[in-house]
Amino acid sequence: MNKLVIADPGKCIGCRTCEIACVLAHSAADAMVRMSPASFNPRLRVVKTTTVSTPVQCRQCEDAPCAVVCPTGTLVLRNNTVQVIPSRCIGCKSCMIACRFGVIEVLPCEATLSDRPLVSGTHVEAVKCDLCENRANGPACVEVCPTKAISVIDAALFAQAGRKRREHAAMVQAACSPGEYPGQVGN
Amino acid sequence: MPTITLNGQTQEVPEGMSVLEAARMAGIDIPTLCHHEALGAYGACRVCVVWAEGPGQRPGLTAACTTPVSNGLAVQTESAAVQSARRVIFELLLGRSPESESLRSIAKRYGVTSTPYGEGARHDLCVRCGLCVRACREKIGTAAISFAGRGQGRDVSTEFGALSELCIGCGACAAVCPTGMIRVKDSGGERVILRDDLTIARFPLLTCTSCRAPLVTEKFMDLRLQGLPDGQSEVLCLDCKRKRTAATAESFANIWS
Numbered sequence: 001m002n003k004l005v006i007a008d009p010g011k012c013i014g015c016r017t018c019e020i021a022c023v024l025a026h027s028a029a030d031a032m033v034r035m036s037p038a039s040f041n042p043r044l045r046v047v048k049t050t051t052v053s054t055p056v057q058c059r060q061c062e063d064a065p066c067a068v069v070c071p072t073g074t075l076v077l078r079n080n081t082v083q084v085i086p087s088r089c090i091g092c093k094s095c096m097i098a099c100r101f102g103v104i105e106v107l108p109c110e111a112t113l114s115d116r117p118l119v120s121g122t123h124v125e126a127v128k129c130d131l132c133e134n135r136a137n138g139p140a141c142v143e144v145c146p147t148k149a150i151s152v153i154d155a156a157l158f159a160q161a162g163r164k165r166r167e168h169a170a171m172v173q174a175a176c177s178p179g180e181y182p183g184q185v186g187n
Numbered sequence: 188m189p190t191i192t193l194n195g196q197t198q199e200v201p202e203g204m205s206v207l208e209a210a211r212m213a214g215i216d217i218p219t220l221c222h223h224e225a226l227g228a229y230g231a232c233r234v235c236v237v238w239a240e241g242p243g244q245r246p247g248l249t250a251a252c253t254t255p256v257s258n259g260l261a262v263q264t265e266s267a268a269v270q271s272a273r274r275v276i277f278e279l280l281l282g283r284s285p286e287s288e289s290l291r292s293i294a295k296r297y298g299v300t301s302t303p304y305g306e307g308a309r310h311d312l313c314v315r316c317g318l319c320v321r322a323c324r325e326k327i328g329t330a331a332i333s334f335a336g337r338g339q340g341r342d343v344s345t346e347f348g349a350l351s352e353l354c355i356g357c358g359a360c361a362a363v364c365p366t367g368m369i370r371v372k373d374s375g376g377e378r379v380i381l382r383d384d385l386t387i388a389r390f391p392l393l394t395c396t397s398c399r400a401p402l403v404t405e406k407f408m409d410l411r412l413q414g415l416p417d418g419q420s421e422v423l424c425l426d427c428k429r430k431r432t433a434a435t436a437e438s439f440a441n442i443w444s
Contacts, residue, residue: 007436009433009436009437010437045429047429047430047432047433049430049433049434051434052433052434052436053433054433054436056429056432056433056436065415065419068415069411069412069414071326071327071328072225072326073225074225085224087224087225088224088225089362090223090226090322090326090327090359090362090363091358091361091362092322092326092327092357092358092359092362092411093357093358093403094407094412096425097402097403097407097408097411097420098412098419098420099428100419100421100428100432101428101429101432102423102424102425102426102427102428102429102431102432103428103429103432105425106362124362
């Protein structure tokens with residue numbers, strides 16, 4: 001079971017602190033100095049509509065459609081997450097179209113040319129939430145959210161949630177009279 | 188596992204690796220223009236030149252990307268012979284594409300800022316690395332572009348230089364092009380793929396089913412998303428997908444509260 005970062009829209013106040021933390025967590029140390037609107041590409045995006053405000057990020061799908069359609073094996077399953085091997089990306093954007101959540105992007109990466117000691121042909125790469133794989137304290141967005149709206153859900157929490165809902169369903173059923181069925185279970 | 192010597196350092200490397208991959212694994216800097224991890228070794232640009240000798244390898248200069256490692260192989264990546272050969276290779280490439288910024292910047296890193304070659308010759312941005320041709324053929328599986336012509340007339344081209352019927356408009360060719368010779372232009376609901384002055388293909392773009400923004404070509408949807416189960420491919424732009432994700436986030440979050 002894959003783990004994922006998920007936000008509670010009920011707690012999100014739309015401050016975008018998570019977006020900034022995301023960019024900083026995935027940038028070189030001098031990112032603040034070099035940052036520009038073009039290079040500000042957080043892997044999670046706060047969506048604000050008239051009814052909801054919440055960051056949206058990769059769901060780490062078990063059958064990841066992005067990985068299914070990728071012709072170069074750029075998207076791989078690693079440590080129960082879907083991860084990108086940027087040097088393999090050829091920029092065909094199949095993943096972008098395949099993703100149902102709109103959370104993988106193919107972006108021009110100036111970093112690829114300047115940070116690498118070697119010039120390969122790669123000018124673009126697929127970018128998505130990597131659960132801050134290389135960060136000691138885990139996802140930066142989870143850490144900075146002022147309302148604690150963002151959390152990491154793993155297999156154990158999934159199982160726990162399932163157990164709770166079954167218990168709830170059982171209680172509802174037990175409260176019914178014989179021959180009667182609960183109208184709504186798990187609410 | 189074969190043992191090789193890289194700049195005097197002995198090292199065990201996995202069977203089947205190229206000298207280039209082995210050197211990069213060891214943190215040794217070898218420049219490349221035509222190498223891409225997703226594509227097969229090609230040996231077109233020659234800037235990864237190294238000196239190699241060993242059993243089964245005649246002592247001499249060779250392209251690191253196409254030379255496989257073998258037991259007892261000794262490789263020099265920075266000897267005087269390698270440096271001078273690399274300089275000439277960069278000069279020749281600069282003679283071909285003096286305006287290419289990425290080529291100039293990598294050449295400069297290896298001390299080459301001017302070239303005695305190329306006067307009176309054809310100049311363009313294309314360094315003939317073949318990345319576009321290979322990405323299209325090997326990974327997209329369409330082979331819409333290929334090399335045509337010989338010598339100075341060798342160019343990336345479509346079939347007979349006409350608008351390609353095979354191109355699906357994905358733009359991977361432009362994404363891997365190290366010099367910007369191949370470009371994708373989206374405007375007025377139309378996508379045009381260009382190699383310099385040659386129009387590779389021209390497509391009307393399908394529009395996002397929600398906001399009507401031009402998004403993707405029909406051929407791309409037909410060919411690139413075949414691997415998905417039925418009904419799982421949709422023409423919806425990133426913003427509209429994210430909005431939908433946000434709208435369903437409420438119920439999703441309820442699962443663990």
